[in-house]
Amino acid sequence: MKLVITLIMLFSATTSSAEPFPKGDANIGQKLFERHNCNSCHAQLMSGDGNAIFTRSDRKVHDAAELLAQLGPCGSSAGIKLTQQEKQHLGAYLNRYYNLK
Numbered sequence: 888m889k890l891v892i893t894l895i896m897l898f899s900a901t902t903s904s905a906e907p908f909p910k911g912d913a914n915i916g917q918k919l920f921e922r923h924n925c926n927s928c929h930a931q932l933m934s935g936d937g938n939a940i941f942t943r944s945d946r947k948v949h950d951a952a953e954l955l956a957q958l959g960p961c962g963s964s965a966g967i968k969l970t971q972q973e974k975q976h977l978g979a980y981l982n983r984y985y986n987l988k
């Protein structure tokens with residue numbers, strides 16, 4: 888029984904400390920975000936503060952997969968097709984707001 892508990896604790900420790908966007912660079916993500924005017928729509932939606940969309944109480948993103956999924960349609964809205972690498976950069980940047988594990 889002790890072994891089982893130890894294993895569960897080990898497992899949750901390794902998964903919860905995992906970096907969600909290991910290949911992303913937040914600073915590059917920030918530049919992409921600014922260059923593509925990502926907050927232009929968000930600011931309208933959130934009456935001024937575009938970044939508030941990431942911390943609103945009914946936000947859509949709750950894990951890394953949902954964040955990556957949102958970047959597809961939002962990239963299209965911004966008129967670009969984001970590469971997997973660019974999504975990792977944007978994920979790393981946006982995780983400053985989301986604090987996903």
Ligand code: HEC
Nearest residue numbers: 923925928929940941945946947948957961962964965977
């Ligand atoms: C044409 C308008 C538009 C543009 C441009 C746009 N977005 Fe969005 N974005 C939206 C809308 C609308 C939502 C809210 C979707 C919903 O609530 O269903 C959203 C939501 C999001 C969310 C999820 C917020 C939450 O609730 O957790 C993320 C992340 C996001 N956008 C990232 C981006 C990024 C990165 C870019 C730039 C590449 C971008 N968006 C450009 C319209 C846009």
